[in-house]
Amino acid sequence: MLIECRDVCLAYENHIVVKGLSFTVDSGDYLCVIGENGSGKTTLMRALLGLKDVSGGSIEFRDGLKMHEIGYMPQQNGAQRNFPASVREIVLSGMTGRSGFGLFYSKHDKEEAVKCMERLGIYPLRDRSYRELSGGQQQRVLLARAACAAGRLLLLDEPASGLDELASEELYGLISEMNRKQGVAVIMVTHDVNRALRDATHILHLHKDETFFGDKESYAQCSVCSHHVHAGGCREEKCD
């Protein structure tokens, strides 16, 4: 087991976003987090990363999982779109957490970064400036950086938002390949429920009153949630 969340409550000031949330992530799992806008998916990711304190319950790393073994791909916020940095510099920065107090990148770090870039098909872009890339290319760069940092766990917040169908298909393919071939556990936020059901092993569905956590087989049978799949994520009230 890598992560255990018990009765977690997340809140901003006095506004509770998520409460009574319990779930676990094992190594090799692929957990998809779904839920409508504002249901607290990003908040949960930030809590898992220690960027936000929990207001109740506990999030524990098991099995000796360390912060620097986690890769993170944030939800696009556009803040760094104009940052003057080369693709290589950004991907390499995924290694800095791992190197602890080491100040410079080792040869191994550099080789690892090259491998990540090759895997994500951005090696030919390595000397290009990040701000001159297309949105989809930028997202690949951020994914490559996350992959560099991810020794055992990869956290992705809507990695395919803003990509066209082909590009997002490719990106999801790369993610599930990382999961299957390298055994990296994945926690991914997505709005693409059908895609989630195809690749994931487990589903976490955040909803105001009732959250669902389980493997995807039981999710498909769950009466509360199943219509989200068939009706493409329509609202509950209308579907009953």
Added chain:
Amino acid sequence: MTEALNTLIDIFSLSFMVRAFVTGALISLCAALLGVNLVLKRYSMIGDGLSHVGFGALAAAAAMNAAPLKVAIPVVIITAILLLRLSESGVIKGDSAIAVVSSCALAFGVLVVSLTSTGVNLNSYMFGSIYAVSEDEMILSIVLTVSVVLLYAVFYNKMFAVTFDENFARATGMHAEVYNMISACLTAVTVVLGMRLVGSLLISSLIVFPPLIAIRLCSTYRKTVIVSAVSGVMCVSAGIIISFLIDAPASACIVLTSLAVYAAACIIKKLKGQVCRHRNG
């Protein structure tokens, strides 16, 4: 040619000019290096805010008959750390916090000056007096430069990671707050010393112009840092020489030289873009 050389030799035979030059070059190097991260993180206004706080502190020091730098440096460092804390905790957005603090400090300074009527020339702190730089200030600026250059040379990779994406840096186990704290302190000292050079009203130009020039021209972070440092030192040196030649205030010459270089950078960028488009058909 020989005439120009003679003028330069004349300039450097004056000891106050040498001090002005050395201090100016060093402080502008620090400001340009620290400025890269501040501008990229959208904290450009911090230099302005801190310099106003520095002004308030200097006014208070003059009123109390205390040594100006000994009061101003700690006060500005504390302010820088508080601003950092405030914007990290998200209580107030960074830029409005800076605006509030800076205008209050300025108001406080003005009030102290008018109520105490000390004979101290605070005008020099408003607009700088680069030719009156003291030995102490020059030594302090050497120490500062060594610290800033070491920070960038030794922690270069960490500085990049923290600037590009602080959340990611934290999430992957880096102590982003340590690097932020160190750069906040160094920025504070740079601002206080920079006030002597170009004055509290113009110090933010030392922090903002060189990174802007570099960001225009460069495609990688490494180049951006280097070009920023070089252009910062060049603008200040050129500004000081021009001010000496035409007998005008150094601070104004430095700022306007920077503006001219920035404009040149924009034009170069435009032309480059056109050449590329031409080549690609």
